[in-house]
Amino acid sequence: MILRDLGEFNLIKRLSRRIKLSACVVKGIGDDAAVLRYKKDRHLLFTTDMLIEGRHFLKSSGGYLIGKKSMSVNVSDIAAMGGIPLAAVISLGVPPSLSLDFVDGLYRGIREIAGKFKIDLVGGDTVRSKKIVINIALTGEVEKASLVLRNGARPGDVIFVTGAIGGSLNKRHLNFTPRVKEAGFLVKSYKIHSMIDVSDGLIADLGHILESSRAGAVIHEKDIPISRDAKNFKTAIVDGEDFELIFTVSNRTADRLIKKWPFRTRLSKIGHICKDCKCLCLISKDNKKQKQKIKGYAHF
Numbered sequence: 001m002i003l004r005d006l007g008e009f010n011l012i013k014r015l016s017r018r019i020k021l022s023a024c025v026v027k028g029i030g031d032d033a034a035v036l037r038y039k040k041d042r043h044l045l046f047t048t049d050m051l052i053e054g055r056h057f058l059k060s061s062g063g064y065l066i067g068k069k070s071m072s073v074n075v076s077d078i079a080a081m082g083g084i085p086l087a088a089v090i091s092l093g094v095p096p097s098l099s100l101d102f103v104d105g106l107y108r109g110i111r112e113i114a115g116k117f118k119i120d121l122v123g124g125d126t127v128r129s130k131k132i133v134i135n136i137a138l139t140g141e142v143e144k145a146s147l148v149l150r151n152g153a154r155p156g157d158v159i160f161v162t163g164a165i166g167g168s169l170n171k172r173h174l175n176f177t178p179r180v181k182e183a184g185f186l187v188k189s190y191k192i193h194s195m196i197d198v199s200d201g202l203i204a205d206l207g208h209i210l211e212s213s214r215a216g217a218v219i220h221e222k223d224i225p226i227s228r229d230a231k232n233f234k235t236a237i238v239d240g241e242d243f244e245l246i247f248t249v250s251n252r253t254a255d256r257l258i259k260k261w262p263f264r265t266r267l268s269k270i271g272h273i274c275k276d277c278k279c280l281c282l283i284s285k286d287n288k289k290q291k292q293k294i295k296g297y298a299h300f
């Protein structure tokens with residue numbers, strides 16, 4: 001058997017089954033970041049993301065934007081846990097022929113995001129590679145009461161998404177603002193039952209919440225905010241790299257939240273977690289119910 005037959009998500013599942021964890025681990029594989037015991041009132045968060053030339057970026061986009069993206073994707077995962085970032089290590093695979101300008105730009109982008117979110121850059125590794133590879137690992141912290149996992153969605157919960165979905169791969173994926181501020185407001189003011197950031201696509205990432213929470217959902221095409229950059233609805237909901245937040249709250253919380261939302265970032269109620277279905281259903285604009293195959297971006 002080869003990896004393609006198994007698929008990315010089944011491979012991760014298989015790897016995680018063989019791992020034994022110590023009592024320090026609050027949450028291991030299966031969320032946006034790992035959660036570790038840390039302080040009396042806080043958990044430590046720990047996440048990593050790898051970007052590869054040709055897959056996540058083109059060299060022609062320039063070091064600066066690629067640096068911003070490589071940091072921001074990690075920050076987005078910390079935000080999705082309800083936390084704030086702390087310190088990062090940066091590993092580079094680079095060809096010897098790469099210009100110094102590119103690497104200076106890369107670090108300008110990395111430093112800019114680190115500065116914005118008060119992240120300390122504390123190490124890394126540098127190796128020779130045919131293609132440019134950037135791997136950042138980032139720690140963060142979260143107050144115990146603010147921690148949000150993917151697995152807490154409850155029947156009757158309202159599903160929200162921030163911003164607009166789709167068309168990110170045209171441009172936005174290199175230059176987006178991780179939703180740290182919005183997530184911070186949410187977890188401090190409300191009981192957020194589940195949360196994830198959209199990296200694999202709206203359908204796939206809502207699917208991750210549903211799978212972890214053993215729940216189903218109904219969402220409405222008319223309520224899903226589609227970005228102006230998106231080609232059409234069908235691709236927008238599966239394309240990925242939006243780095244918006246999907247989260248669920250109780251019905252009562254939803255009403256309060258809509259009234260109090262203080263940001264310019266859009267907030268949309270797109271559906272609800274259902275009581276007795278285990279699938280994801282999309283109600284189209286002409287009121288037809290379509291069961292969604294939970295697919296989005298997977299590397300293989």
Ligand code: ADP
Pocket residue numbers: 012015028029030031032033034048049077199200
């Ligand atoms: P995200 O899109 O939020 O970064 P991923 O889909 O990359 O999340 O990963 C899902 C989960 O699987 C995370 O908990 C991640 O740490 C874990 N994971 C991914 N690849 C591996 C691997 N090779 N070994 C162990 N855990 C992994």
Ligand code: MG
Pocket residue numbers: 031032076077080196197198199
């Ligand atoms: Mg994520």
